[in-house]
Amino acid sequence: xxxxxxxxxxxxxxxxxxxxxxxxxxxxxxxxxxxxxxxxxxxxxxxxxxxxxxxxxxxxxxxxxxxxxxxxxxxxxxxxxxxxxxxxxxxxxxxxxxxxxxxxxxxxxxxxxxxxxxxxxxxxxxxxxxxxxxxxxxxxxxxxxxxxxxxxxxxxxxxxxxxxxxxxxxxxxxxxxxxxxxxxxxxxxxxxxxxxxxxxxxxxxxxxxxxxxxxxxxxxxxxxxxxxxxxxxxxxxxxxxxxxxxxxxxxxxxxxxxxxxxxxxxxxxxxxxxxxxxxxxxxxxxxxxxxxxxxxxxxxxxxxxxxxxxxxxxxxxxxxxxxxxxxxxxxxxxxxxxxxxxxxxxxxxxxxxxxxxxxxxxxxxxxxxxxxxxxxxxxxxxxxxxxxxxxxxxxxxxxxxxxxxxxxxxxxxxxxxxxxxxxxxxxxxxxxxxxxxxxxxxxxxxxxxxxxxxxxxxxxxxxxxxxxxxxxxxxxxxxxxxxxxxxxxxxxxxxxxxxxxxxxxxxxxxx
Numbered sequence: 001x002x003x004x005x006x007x008x009x010x011x012x013x014x015x016x017x018x019x020x021x022x023x024x025x026x027x028x029x030x031x032x033x034x035x036x037x038x039x040x041x042x043x044x045x046x047x048x049x050x051x052x053x054x055x056x057x058x059x060x061x062x063x064x065x066x067x068x069x070x071x072x073x074x075x076x077x078x079x080x081x082x083x084x085x086x087x088x089x090x091x092x093x094x095x096x097x098x099x100x101x102x103x104x105x106x107x108x109x110x111x112x113x114x115x116x117x118x119x120x121x122x123x124x125x126x127x128x129x130x131x132x133x134x135x136x137x138x139x140x141x142x143x144x145x146x147x148x149x150x151x152x153x154x155x156x157x158x159x160x161x162x163x164x165x166x167x168x169x170x171x172x173x174x175x176x177x178x179x180x181x182x183x184x185x186x187x188x189x190x191x192x193x194x195x196x197x198x199x200x201x202x203x204x205x206x207x208x209x210x211x212x213x214x215x216x217x218x219x220x221x222x223x224x225x226x227x228x229x230x231x232x233x234x235x236x237x238x239x240x241x242x243x244x245x246x247x248x249x250x251x252x253x254x255x256x257x258x259x260x261x262x263x264x265x266x267x268x269x270x271x272x273x274x275x276x277x278x279x280x281x282x283x284x285x286x287x288x289x290x291x292x293x294x295x296x297x298x299x300x301x302x303x304x305x306x307x308x309x310x311x312x313x314x315x316x317x318x319x320x321x322x323x324x325x326x327x328x329x330x331x332x333x334x335x336x337x338x339x340x341x342x343x344x345x346x347x348x349x350x351x352x353x354x355x356x357x358x359x360x361x362x363x364x365x366x367x368x369x370x371x372x373x374x375x376x377x378x379x380x381x382x383x384x385x386x387x388x389x390x391x392x393x394x395x396x397x398x399x400x401x402x403x404x405x406x407x408x409x410x411x412x413x414x415x416x417x418x419x420x421x422x423x424x425x426x427x428x429x430x431x432x433x434x435x436x437x438x439x440x441x442x443x444x445x446x447x448x449x450x451x452x453x454x455x456x457x458x459x460x461x462x463x464x465x466x467x468x469x470x471x472x473x474x475x476x477x478x479x480x481x482x483x484x485x486x487x488x489x490x491x492x493x494x495x496x497x498x499x500x501x502x503x504x505x506x507x508x509x510x511x
Contacts, residue, residue: 004369006038010207010217012192012230014044016169017223017339019176020356023068024364026183041186043207043215055279055286056084056266056350057164059103064357068179076502078175079167080282083147083264083495085138087349089454091270094403099454100265101349102138104161105446107481110474113465115481116449118474120433120462125471130482132453136446137161137485142265146492157485164350166266166279166286188215195234203334203372204234218370221363222337226322226344231337237327239343245396245419246324247412248274248346252301253288253318257311264495268348269308270402272296273409275348276308282499285311290346293321295409322346326388331377336363343388348398349443351391358387390439393422394451401426401455426457433459 009025011018022042029038065075075081086102093099107115116132123129133139138161141147150159181187190209198205207215222230231237243249259280267278274291289305296304302317326343330336338359345351362383366376400418404410425436429452435445466474493501 004371006218006368006370008039008041008217009219009221010215011040011042011221011223012207013223013225013339013341014042014173014177015223015225015339016173016353017225017341017356018042018044019173019180020064020353021221021223021338021360021363022180022185023176023183024064024360026180026185027068028364030184037184039186040180040184041188041215041217042180043188043190043192043209045191046189047191055169055281056087056166056277056347058350058354059162059164060354060357061164070179073502075175076165076499077504079165079171080284081165081167082262082280082282082499084164084166084266084350085142085147085161085264087266087268088142089268089270089398091404092268092275092398092402093455095406099450100133100136100139100142101447101450101454102133102136102142102161103163104136104138106132106135106449107160107478107485108156110469110477111465113463114445114449115478116446117433117463118466118469119478120459121466122471122475122478124462126475132449134482135478135485136450137488138163140485140489141492142263144489144492145261145263145495146489147264147495147498148492157481158488160485163264166281168281168283169353188213192229195230197234201333202235204230218334219368220335222335222341223339225340228327228337228341230335231327231330231332231341235332235335237329237332237337239323240325240328241323242325242392243323245392245416246346246399247292247294247409248290248324249322250293250298250301251288251290251320251322251346252305253286253320254305254309254316255284255286255314256309257314258282258284259310262496262499266350270404271304272407273301276305277347278310282503284314285309288347289317290348292409295407295412324392326385329377329381330359330384331380333377334372336380338363342384345388345391345395348395349391351395355387355391359384386439387442389419389421390442393419393425393438394443394447396422397426397451398455401452401457403456426452429459430457431460433462 011022026040086100088100090098119132137157190211192207193210194208196206204220220230262280269276273296276289279286287309289301291301305317306313322344327337330342339356362380366380368376396418399413421438428434428436435448
């Protein structure tokens with residue numbers, strides 16, 4: 001039987017998306033030479049910069065790194081990484097209010113019911129009961145500025161949490177570039193002058209570079225960023241605009257000198273027309289302001305960002321313009337879009353790199369042969385549509401539930417329509433204390449609980465199963481779990497001490 005296996009995969013664009021895509025493909029397909037292998041080529045223009053805002057991640061990145069067999073200590077050192085236990089939200093909901101979205105759950109279940117359901121019942125009986133956040137190991141670690149990885153084999157709560165990383169996105173892309181090249185990927189630099197397509201079916205057949213080189217391929221992966229050179233150009237896949245739900249359309253990013261203490265979490269602070277991020281790394285702190293240009297002028301946004309840094313600015317703010325949304329089809333014919341060419345959702349929940357890794361995982365699972373069965377593209381597009389829409393709704397949640405009315409921007413968010421599925425999720429929780437998970441592979445129940453309770457949605461009823469257990473017994477159990485979390489956290493090293501241990505010395509203070 002004649003093999004129709006792919007012979008050449010061409011990735012257009014470097015940066016995070018390009019190299020996150022190239023590394024596993026190079027590892028899986030085994031290099032350029034030999035029977036049964038497929039060449040992986042990445043074409044990168046030296047004249048086009050990358051969007052360096054994706055420095056905070058979700059726990060997905062850990063499993064991606066493990067799949068590649070990366071050494072964590074080497075990775076942390078070479079990307080100037082720090083650890084991330086979640087996100088602290090400031091002034092969301094109302095000015096002066098803070099809450100935390102921690103990675104992991106809220107303690108062990110009781111009779112297959114989540115612990116927070118019993119917390120809801122007890123809170124009705126005793127309004128002075130400590131906050132639900134005190135049953136989140138990740139949250140309590142973050143508040144104490146402590147960190148160590150979950151300890152396999154140890155009893156909860158020492159392993160009852162998850163974590164991700166903050167890292168320098170440029171260094172991470174370079175780290176993966178070196179990995180991909182070692183595993184056989186070919187790295188070409190050049191500017192694409194023309195995209196060649198076949199007359200009979202419209203498939204991309206080759207890229208023509210400005211220096212005369214012609215790069216042939218079977219499968220082309222578009223990681224060209226907002227330019228969407230292949231998916232938007234050659235394939236003309238339409239873009240679905242979600243700005244009526246997510247009105248922020250610009251971002252400013254600027255690094256500053258690192259703070260004295262490296263916090264093990266991202267900070268998101270709501271502003272009058274958007275929000276500001278703070279991402280601590282070993283060598284500097286990443287900062288940015290995501291905002292609506294209809295509600296805040298660019299020069300005012302730059303002044304606001306620079307005035308709120310906790311260290312000396314190391315560069316001028318760099319602006320990125322965008323429209324929230326996604327391609328209606330990210331896989332068309334023999335072109336697959338990954339990263340910004342596929343869609344953009346503001347980095348409020350650090351989902352940019354997560355969505356890239358999700359797309360790479362789906363592509364490798366559905367990798368076609370040269371016949372390109374249309375059902376593979378249909379399935380990829382179905383799965384990625386659900387992923388994007390699920391993340392979209394989770395981000396809209398932050399804006400739609402706020403009590404702020406102190407600016408035109410927040411008044412708009414308070415009155416805008418929201419997707420029907422999200423409206424159902426909010427109302428179900430408000431009425432019954434139940435969480436509807438519409439996308440099983442999206443944000444899990446503890447994340448929805450963190451946001452819904454953190455933004456002030458107090459259920460009118462609790463799960464009646466919680467009434468089947470003696471209230472005083474549940475109270476003793478919950479307080480015992482809380483004490484166990486406190487003991488476990490107090491025995492952990494500080495985040496900076498743990499980083500110093502991994503990096504072989506004091507955490508760097510150089511700019």
